[in-house]
Amino acid sequence: MDSFMYQTVGHNVIHLIAQALELPLYRQPILGSAVATSRTYDLASSSNLGTQTDEVESMHTLLLRVKEMHPEVNAVSTGAILSDYQRTRVESVAIRLGLTPLSYLWQYPFLPPYAEASLLHDMNNIGQDSRIIKVASGALDESFLWKNVADNKTITRLQKSAERFGMGGDGSTIGEGGEYETLAIDGPPPLWKQSIIVDEADRAIVPGSAGTATIEIRRASVLPKQFPESDGSTPSVRQPPMLDDILQALQDDVLSHVSSTTEIETRVVSEGTDPISIPxxxxxxxxxxxxxxxxxxxxxxxxxxxxxxxxxxxxxxxxxxxxxxxxxxxxxxxxxxxxxxxxxxxxxxxxxxxxxxxxxxxxxxxxxxxxxxxxxxxxxxxxxxxxxxxxxxxxxxxxxxxxxxxxxxxxxxxxxxxxxxxxxxxxxxxxxxxxxxxxxxxxxxxxxxxxxxxxxxxxxxxxxxxxxxxxxxxxxxxxxxxxxxxxxxxxxxxxxxxxxxxxPAQAEPDMSDSDDVDIWDRRHGLGGQDKEISSTYRSTVKTDxxxxxxxxxxxxxxxxxxxxxxxxxxxxxxxxxxxxxxxxxxxxxxxxxxxxxxxxxxxxxxxxxxxxxxxxxxxxxxxxxxxxxxxxxxxxxxxxxxxxxxxxxxxxxxxxxxxxxxxxxxxxx
Structure with missing residues (x-):
C-alpha cells in the first residue's frame, strides 16, 4: 500500500519487531482512502463526505482497541520530522482518545547542531540499524536498497545524491519527501532484546514503476542479542540542547552583563489598584x-x-x-x-x-x-x-x-x-x-x-x-x-x-545565499565526501x-x-x-x-x-x-x-x- 498516510512495504516483518522488542502487537486492516487531503486534518470535512471513510480513522479504531486492552497507555509517539500531514493526523486521533501526542523528532534538522543528517548520525551513535527497503526518487537507485540508513557511508551517499539533484535541504536526506522507506531490524539494548536476521538469499529487489524499487523479504527470523556481562550501561541518546546556539550565547552575554550591574530602578509613575473601564x-x-x-x-x-x-x-x-x-x-x-x-x-x-x-x-x-x-x-x-x-x-x-x-x-x-x-x-x-x-x-x-x-x-x-x-x-x-x-x-x-x-562574523551561521529562506527551502551545501552539510540554522527575522x-x-x-x-x-x-x-x-x-x-x-x-x-x-x-x-x-x-x-x-x-x-x-x- 502506498497512500498519503501509510506505507506497507515490509509489513510482513512487523511481527518480528514486536518479538525483538518483547512488546505486544496490535494490527488491523486499513480501511478507506485519503478523503481529507489538506495539509492539516479536518475530521469534520472528512465526515461530511458521505459514505467515504478516511484511512486515518483506521488508526483511531486500532488505538481505541489498544486503550481497552491497556488502560495504562497514555501517549502516542510519531516519527514526524517535517510532515505536517502526518503529524496533524496522529494528533487528531490521539487527542480524541485522550492520549498525549509525542513528536520528539519534530523539526529535528533545525535544532542544534543544525544539520539535516543529524538524526541519522544520532541513530548511528546508539546502534540503530534501519534498512532502506524502498526507493522512490530519481536521486536514489537500487544500489541503496538494504543499506543501513544510519551508516556513515550511506549518509554521505544520500547527501551527495540530494545535492546532485538539487534537493539538499528539503528533508530528502532523511526521506521526508518519500524518497525512501526503511525497516528497523536492530537497535540499542535494552529496548532491543533480539535482532532481526534476513539472509541475502531471502530477499530480492523488485523494480517498480516510475523509477521505484523495493526489497521483497521472503523469510526472516530473530536472534537473541548478546549483552556484555560486565557492562550494564546503555547507549546514551543525545537530546538537543534546550537553547539554540545563538540564544545560548545571548543568554550568557545577558547574564554576565546583568550580574555585573545593579538592578535598574523601576520607579512607578502609577501603580493602579482601582478598576479600569474596558468599553x-x-x-x-x-x-x-x-x-x-x-x-x-x-x-x-x-x-x-x-x-x-x-x-x-x-x-x-x-x-x-x-x-x-x-x-x-x-x-x-x-x-x-x-x-x-x-x-x-x-x-x-x-x-x-x-x-x-x-x-x-x-x-x-x-x-x-x-x-x-x-x-x-x-x-x-x-x-x-x-x-x-x-x-x-x-x-x-x-x-x-x-x-x-x-x-x-x-x-x-x-x-x-x-x-x-x-x-x-x-x-x-x-x-x-x-x-x-x-x-x-x-x-x-x-x-x-x-x-x-x-x-x-x-x-x-x-x-x-x-x-x-x-x-x-x-x-x-x-x-x-x-x-x-x-x-x-x-x-x-x-x-x-x-x-x-x-x-558577529565568527558566530554567524552559513546563510550567505539568502536573508529570508522558507522553512521548506533551506539550503544545505556539501563541502566534500566526508564533511557534514552546512548549518541548517535559520532566522527569517531581519536585523534592519x-x-x-x-x-x-x-x-x-x-x-x-x-x-x-x-x-x-x-x-x-x-x-x-x-x-x-x-x-x-x-x-x-x-x-x-x-x-x-x-x-x-x-x-x-x-x-x-x-x-x-x-x-x-x-x-x-x-x-x-x-x-x-x-x-x-x-x-x-x-x-x-x-x-x-x-x-x-x-x-x-x-x-x-x-x-x-x-x-x-x-x-x-
Whole structure:
C-alpha cells in the first residue's frame, strides 16, 4: 500500500519487531482512502463526505482497541520530522482518545547542531540499524536498497545524491519527501532484546514503476542479542540542547552583563489598584472586524465566557473559523481551566485562533470575571488564512494542546496580482511563557529572570521563523505581579536588542545565499565526501532595526509563569524596515517599510494619560486604525471615543529603559 498516510512495504516483518522488542502487537486492516487531503486534518470535512471513510480513522479504531486492552497507555509517539500531514493526523486521533501526542523528532534538522543528517548520525551513535527497503526518487537507485540508513557511508551517499539533484535541504536526506522507506531490524539494548536476521538469499529487489524499487523479504527470523556481562550501561541518546546556539550565547552575554550591574530602578509613575473601564467596541477595518473586550453577565467565569462566545458566534459555529486571534483577560487565573473548556468547545476545526491570556486582577471592572477580544476576517480573507498548530510534545517549542494555535497569519490585503505565498502577511502569535517543550513544565523556580526571558523569547522566535516572520511590529513583555521588574526589564531589553543585532562574523551561521529562506527551502551545501552539510540554522527575522519593546505588569500569567512574550509579526520577503522616533509627542515609534515609505505599526509611550488626547492629535494618529491601549490608569472618555481601542488594564508599565509610563498606545496601520 502506498497512500498519503501509510506505507506497507515490509509489513510482513512487523511481527518480528514486536518479538525483538518483547512488546505486544496490535494490527488491523486499513480501511478507506485519503478523503481529507489538506495539509492539516479536518475530521469534520472528512465526515461530511458521505459514505467515504478516511484511512486515518483506521488508526483511531486500532488505538481505541489498544486503550481497552491497556488502560495504562497514555501517549502516542510519531516519527514526524517535517510532515505536517502526518503529524496533524496522529494528533487528531490521539487527542480524541485522550492520549498525549509525542513528536520528539519534530523539526529535528533545525535544532542544534543544525544539520539535516543529524538524526541519522544520532541513530548511528546508539546502534540503530534501519534498512532502506524502498526507493522512490530519481536521486536514489537500487544500489541503496538494504543499506543501513544510519551508516556513515550511506549518509554521505544520500547527501551527495540530494545535492546532485538539487534537493539538499528539503528533508530528502532523511526521506521526508518519500524518497525512501526503511525497516528497523536492530537497535540499542535494552529496548532491543533480539535482532532481526534476513539472509541475502531471502530477499530480492523488485523494480517498480516510475523509477521505484523495493526489497521483497521472503523469510526472516530473530536472534537473541548478546549483552556484555560486565557492562550494564546503555547507549546514551543525545537530546538537543534546550537553547539554540545563538540564544545560548545571548543568554550568557545577558547574564554576565546583568550580574555585573545593579538592578535598574523601576520607579512607578502609577501603580493602579482601582478598576479600569474596558468599553465594548465593534469596528471594521477593511476585511477585518474587531470586537474589543467583549463581556457578558453571569455569576461565574464559565457563564460569562459562554455568554461572550454566544454573543459573538451566535448560532453559527462555522463563523469561528473566521477568528484569527483572541485576547482573554481574566480577573482570576484560577478560572483559566474552566474558561478554556467552554472557550474550546466553540472551536472544532483545524488551526483555531492564536491567543494571549493574562489575569488583570482587580483592574477589571467590578463583576467582570472575563473579557475577550476577537480579531475576525471576512470570507475573502479567511480563505487565505494560514495556521501553525503543533499539539505534540517535542524539543522544538511548547505544544498547544487545546483551542489555540501557535500562530495564525493573514494577508495584509487581498490582491489579484499577488498570490498567498508572495503577498505580505500579518502573523498573530500566541503568548509564550518559559515552558520546557519536551516536558511542558515551567523552568524551575531557581531559573533566573534572564533564563526565563530567553527561553520564552526563543519560543517566539522559532514560531516566527516557521511562519516566515521578517519583522516584529513591536514587543510586549507581560510580567506577573510577583516578578521583579528591576530584574526582568534589563534582561528583556538586552535580549530583545541582542537578538535583533547582526551576528558577529565568527558566530554567524552559513546563510550567505539568502536573508529570508522558507522553512521548506533551506539550503544545505556539501563541502566534500566526508564533511557534514552546512548549518541548517535559520532566522527569517531581519536585523534592519530593533522594534519597540514595552513591559506590562499584570496580576498573573498562565501556569503561574513570571513572564509572557506577546508580539505580532510581519512576513514579507523583499522589504527592509526601520523605526522612526518622534519625541515631540512623548515618544512615538513608527515601524516602517523603507521602500514603500509606509507605516506598518506604531507605538506611543504616554507618561501622563491626562495629556493623551493632545498626544494623539500631535502624533498624527488616525481614526480607523486598530488600536490597543495598555494602561495603568483610567483613560479619558475622549481618548476612548477617538481610538475605540482594545484596552488592557495593567498594574504598571515601562519602556525598555525602565522608564515608568501610565499608558502605551499600540496600533497596526
Amino acid at each position: 465594548n467596541f465593534t469596528s471594521t477595518h477593511g476585511n477585518l472586524t474587531i470586537y474589543s473586550t467583549i463581556t457578558a453577565p453571569g455569576s461565574n467565569a464559565v457563564d460569562q465566557t459562554r455568554g461572550i462566545m454566544t454573543k459573538i458566534l451566535g448560532d453559527s459555529p462555522t463563523y469561528s473559523s473566521s477568528i484569527v486571534y483572541t485576547l482573554i483577560l481574566l480577573r482570576n487565573m484560577e478560572d483559566f481551566a474552566a474558561v478554556n473548556a467552554v472557550y474550546g468547545s466553540f472551536f472544532d476545526r483545524p488551526n483555531p485562533p492564536s491567543r494571549v491570556t493574562v489575569s488583570c486582577g482587580n483592574r477589571l471592572p467590578h463583576d467582570t470575571l472575563v473579557a475577550i477580544s476577537f480579531l475576525c476576517a471576512d470570507e475573502s480573507l479567511s480563505a487565505s488564512k494560514q495556521g501553525l498548530h503543533v499539539q505534540s510534545r517535542s524539543y522544538w517549542a511548547p505544544a498547544n494542546i487545546g483551542p489555540y494555535s501557535q500562530a495564525v497569519s493573514i494577508p495584509t490585503h487581498i490582491s489579484s496580482t499577488e498570490s498567498d505565498t508572495t503577498s505580505p502577511r500579518l502573523v498573530y502569535i500566541a503568548g509564550q511563557i518559559p515552558l520546557v517543550p519536551a516536558s511542558m513544565s515551567l523552568l524551575p523556580a531557581s531559573a533566573s529572570p534572564t533564563e526565563q526571558t530567553i527561553l520564552s523569547l526563543q519560543h517566539l522566535w522559532r514560531i516566527g521563523t516557521a511562519t516566515h516572520v521578517s519583522l516584529w511590529l513591536g514587543g510586549v513583555l507581560f510580567l506577573s505581579r510577583t516578578a521583579s521588574p528591576g530584574s526582568y526589564i534589563p534582561a528583556a531589553a538586552q535580549a530583545w536588542k541582542g537578538i535583533h543585532s547582526p551576528l 532595526c530593533v522594534p519597540p519593546l514595552f513591559v506590562a505588569q499584570v496580576e498573573s500569567l498562565p501556569r503561574g509563569a513570571d513572564v509572557e512574550w506577546s508580539a505580532t509579526g510581519y512576513a514579507s520577503r523583499d522589504e527592509h524596515f526601520g523605526v522612526e522616533v518622534d519625541r515631540e509627542c512623548e515618544v512615538h515609534h513608527r515601524v516602517i517599510a523603507r521602500e514603500a515609505e509606509s507605516v506598518l505599526a506604531g507605538w506611543v509611550a504616554v507618561s501622563c494619560v491626562s495629556e493623551a488626547a493632545r498626544i494623539w492629535k500631535s502624533a498624527g494618529l488616525e481614526t480607523g486604525r486598530r488600536y490597543t491601549v495598555y494602561t495603568a490608569v483610567a483613560l479619558p472618555e475622549e481618548v476612548l471615543d477617538l481610538l475605540r481601542p482594545t484596552v488592557v488594564p495593567c498594574h504598571s508599565l515601562w519602556d525598555a529603559c525602565g522608564k515608568s509610563l501610565e499608558a502605551v498606545i499600540g496600533y497596526v496601520a
